[in-house]
Amino acid sequence: MNYAFARDQYRKSKNAALSSLSDPHEMIGLTLKELSRSLNALQNDNVTEEQRNLHLSKGFTAVYILQTSLDFEKGFEIASNLFKIxxxxxxxxxxxxxxxxxxxxxxxxxxxxxxxDAWRNIK
Structure with missing residues (x-):
């Protein structure tokens, strides 16, 4: 997993919360939660165009971080399935x-x- 790269990508998307993280497991957990928040916000009919664009940007960034953080060498089947999701x-x-x-x-x-939920139970 390229933690430094993932952290830098999230900083670019104006998420200051990640800048203080040092635990890769925690970083992925936070990325999953942020993606969930963006997906939920995008389902809201009252979202403004500005909010929509922000959540789309955050969503794409989170997916990119999650996909590039997968370790296919250590867990090919799980990593492959997560990548597909x-x-x-x-x-x-x-x-x-x-x-x-x-x-x-x-x-x-x-x-x-x-x-x-599964990620919370791993650690």
């Missing part, structure tokens, strides 16, 4: 960006909630 989320964010009515962020949120 994160790719599905990325595709749904892409549909949201294009205002595609077939977007299903609710499914993404449900899957992500399960990953967050």
């Amino acid at each position: 994160y790719e599905f989320v990325r595709e749904q964010l892409q549909k949201t960006l294009k205002r595609d009515v077939t977007t299903n962020l609710a499914v993404c949120s449900g899957i992500l909630d399960e990953i967050i």
Whole structure:
């Protein structure tokens, strides 16, 4: 996992909370939570255009961090499955960006909630 790179990417997306993290497990947990927050915000009908753009940006950044943090050498099957899930989320964010009515962020949120619960139980 390239922790320093992931941390720098999140700093660029104006998330100061990550700058003080030193534990990679905690960083991934926070990234998962931030992605969940963005997905939930994007499902809100009252979100402004500015908020929508911010949450899309944060969502894409979080997915990128999560995908690039996977260690395929140590856990190929798990890493491969997580990559596919994160790719599905990325595709749904892409549909949201294009205002595609077939977007299903609710499914993404449900899957992500399960990953967050599992991540909490790992440590």
